[in-house]
Amino acid sequence: MRGGRNAGGDGTRPRNVGNIIRRLLHYVVSYWYLALPALAFSLLSNHLALLGPRYLGTAIDAISDERGVQMDIVMENFVYMLICYVASAILAYLLTLTMVTLSQRITYRMRRQLFENLTSLPVSYFDTHATGDIISRISYDIDTVNASLSTDMVQVLSSIYTVVGSLYFMFVISKPLILVFVITVPISILFTRHKAKRIQPLFRKRSQKLGELNGFAEEMLSGAKSISAYGREGVITGRFDRHNQEAVNAYYAADYYGAMIGPSVNFINNLSLSLVMIFGGILYLYSQNGTTPPGSAWFITIGGITQFVMYSRKFAGPINEFANILSEFQSAFTAAERIFRIIDEKPEEPDAPDAEVLTHAAGDVEVRNVHFGYTPDKVILHNLSLHARPGQTIAIVGPTGAGKTTIINLLMRFYDVNTGQILVDGREIRDITRDSLRAAYTMVLQDTWLFYGTIFENITYGREDATMEEVVAAAKAAKIHGFIERLPDGYNTLLSDDGINISKGQKQLITIARAMLPKTSMLILDEATSNVDSRTEIKIQEAMACLMENRTCFVIAHRLSTIQNADLILVVRDGNVIEQGNHEQLMRQGGFYAALYQSQFS
Numbered sequence: 001m002r003g004g005r006n007a008g009g010d011g012t013r014p015r016n017v018g019n020i021i022r023r024l025l026h027y028v029v030s031y032w033y034l035a036l037p038a039l040a041f042s043l044l045s046n047h048l049a050l051l052g053p054r055y056l057g058t059a060i061d062a063i064s065d066e067r068g069v070q071m072d073i074v075m076e077n078f079v080y081m082l083i084c085y086v087a088s089a090i091l092a093y094l095l096t097l098t099m100v101t102l103s104q105r106i107t108y109r110m111r112r113q114l115f116e117n118l119t120s121l122p123v124s125y126f127d128t129h130a131t132g133d134i135i136s137r138i139s140y141d142i143d144t145v146n147a148s149l150s151t152d153m154v155q156v157l158s159s160i161y162t163v164v165g166s167l168y169f170m171f172v173i174s175k176p177l178i179l180v181f182v183i184t185v186p187i188s189i190l191f192t193r194h195k196a197k198r199i200q201p202l203f204r205k206r207s208q209k210l211g212e213l214n215g216f217a218e219e220m221l222s223g224a225k226s227i228s229a230y231g232r233e234g235v236i237t238g239r240f241d242r243h244n245q246e247a248v249n250a251y252y253a254a255d256y257y258g259a260m261i262g263p264s265v266n267f268i269n270n271l272s273l274s275l276v277m278i279f280g281g282i283l284y285l286y287s288q289n290g291t292t293p294p295g296s297a298w299f300i301t302i303g304g305i306t307q308f309v310m311y312s313r314k315f316a317g318p319i320n321e322f323a324n325i326l327s328e329f330q331s332a333f334t335a336a337e338r339i340f341r342i343i344d345e346k347p348e349e350p351d352a353p354d355a356e357v358l359t360h361a362a363g364d365v366e367v368r369n370v371h372f373g374y375t376p377d378k379v380i381l382h383n384l385s386l387h388a389r390p391g392q393t394i395a396i397v398g399p400t401g402a403g404k405t406t407i408i409n410l411l412m413r414f415y416d417v418n419t420g421q422i423l424v425d426g427r428e429i430r431d432i433t434r435d436s437l438r439a440a441y442t443m444v445l446q447d448t449w450l451f452y453g454t455i456f457e458n459i460t461y462g463r464e465d466a467t468m469e470e471v472v473a474a475a476k477a478a479k480i481h482g483f484i485e486r487l488p489d490g491y492n493t494l495l496s497d498d499g500i501n502i503s504k505g506q507k508q509l510i511t512i513a514r515a516m517l518p519k520t521s522m523l524i525l526d527e528a529t530s531n532v533d534s535r536t537e538i539k540i541q542e543a544m545a546c547l548m549e550n551r552t553c554f555v556i557a558h559r560l561s562t563i564q565n566a567d568l569i570l571v572v573r574d575g576n577v578i579e580q581g582n583h584e585q586l587m588r589q590g591g592f593y594a595a596l597y598q599s600q601f602s
Contacts, residue, residue: 017200020336024149034102038095038575042157043591045091048084052163053310055081057173061303095154103149113143113343118249120347123414124374137342141335148332152325157320166315173308174300176283177276181315184272188265192528196330202254207338209250213243258330269316276312279307319528349416351433358436362425363390363521363552365411374411375572379418380406381575388568390521393553395563398572398595407572408524411554412438444515446527448507455484456491458510462518469515478513480506513570523553560597569593 026034046146055077084365115138171178202561220227220236227236270328283300300308333508365388373379380403388394396404409415410422413434422429443463450458458473460466471491475481483506487493495502515523557563564583571579571586571593586593 015058019332020333020340023340024106024145025323026335027109028102028149030109031102031105034098034105038098038102039157041091041098042154043094043161044159045088046158046165048088048091050162050169050311052081052083052088053307053314054169056082057303057307059303060306062300094156095157100153103146103153106149107146107298109139110145110339110343114138114142114339117343117345117347121345122348123409125345127374130218131212132213132215132218133211134342135205135218136211137335139337140214140337141207142337145332145339148328152328152332155318155325155427157387162314162318166311170308170311170315173311174280174283177280177300178306180272180275180279181312183499184268184275191264191268195257195264199245199254199257199261200330200334202257203334204337206247206250206254206331207334207388209243209247211338211529213247216240216243254331262529264339272316273309273312275543276309277305280308293364342408348434352411352431355431355433356427357425357439358427358432361440361521363550364388364423364425365522365552366421366423366426367407367410368421368423370410370417370422372406372417373417374406374415376418381410384420384577386568386570386577386580390552391550392567393548393555393563393565395555395557395566395569396572397557397560397563397569397596401574402572405526405573408443408526408554408556411524412441412443439526439578440520442515442518442520443524444508444526446570448504448511450495450507452494452496452508454489454492454494454509455487458495459514459517461493461514471513474516475511477516478509480509480513483509511555521551523548523551525553525555525557527556527558545570560593560600571596 029280059074059081065291068396101513118134167178167181185241216239220240227233280300284302284305367384367386370381371379372381372384384407386394396407398404408417408418413429416430423436424432424440451461456468459471466492472481473476475484475491484491484493555563555566563569567582568580569582570577571591573592579586579589579593581589587597
């Protein structure tokens, strides 16, 4: 493939995490009618959960009161605590449902944007990126972002309010004990940030290696028959093992170092909890012996210690949870980065502001002194010139790699020339809109493509308003009508993925029938009869001779027998037109074409 496959894309380049977060938040804000209820559910649920320890602490103090157990206060606070926890659980459930709906809406929109941009990208992008890696971004990466939005974001929303609320209540209960977290919290934050910087590249590499694995698997599965025919299963399995091992190693490295954060932060949090218990117990002893009177900042009761411990756990818990899901965030950010790279890819260069729509094209095509290369340092076509008048058939022949298909790519404006001009009906094609230019052509390629659907739907792919009569006429001209009629469901027969339930020759005939249907003035045949037998090929050539009347046709062929009646034959070698003329003229010259022809028929 030109330019080589870039499996995994450019996933190793760094990207601003803040920018990724802002873009994800933009998706969230666009669904504000779901985001606002989710925020309200989160705040209310966590606020009610934070009230529970206060009622518990009051109940404990009522039990340990010097005047005796005050059961009415105990029961009253117990009921309040129960109501808070039940209401909090219901709101948390509603929050989860809302966030799942929100994440589904976002991932649907993100996947649609990604696919829409893929359809607008130039052909050069697909020539340089592995199909498996692109599929990995559409499926795995977007699913990773979806999982993070639906679960991790809920935890983040809950954690922020819980941390702030717990800190406030702890401050109210005992200001001196807060000093414990002045030491432990900065340690947790610094440790987490340090690890995050080291782990992020590991998750980026993990996504890259998965893309490479998918690209390799897609390529090998598409060539399964060739692999079996050459007995290369062992070699291919070995290569797959290497890709698989690299992906496993990347997964292990990311997950291993990501998993280290949670236990480490949990240890720091447990240390802070131990310090709270020790210093809280000391303050309680001083409060009991009268050293610190009630009302003093150093005074604390058993219920106060209980509340503080519970709030400290609520305070430390979200920090620990955030450390645990940090690896998941890193994975989600890396996945989002890969998604945004496709979304941010520049589409095909827009048409010129004054570009005209090509209508009723006569089919006069002229190529003037064209130079072109897929990369600036490697020019493929050198000073190419040709003139195809309306209704003429231009054949392009030459050895593999001579530049035949490149000429077709330039005619269709899949690529733009480096220097020179291509004109249709006297107008430079860069002054014509791409859509109207490509609509003026019909193509039949060597690599047939059929989609999942009926035969009728496949034939009418380029003209969905075609009637059954027109479809039958096209099928008859392509010599495929008889085969279709013998099928149980005729034209309503459902073709499986890429038509794998019919032969290659039949697939090619269906694509030829598809090309015959549109009423275009120009036709491109790139080895269109390569998958049919010689007898069928002759019949197709006879049928197409009638249908190609008044059409300008460009035919790429290795079988020189198929282009003997062409009005002009261009012999291309190393990007240069070394000979041109009709069949008789070229045979009389006795040059490269004549030698090529003799080699096929001698």
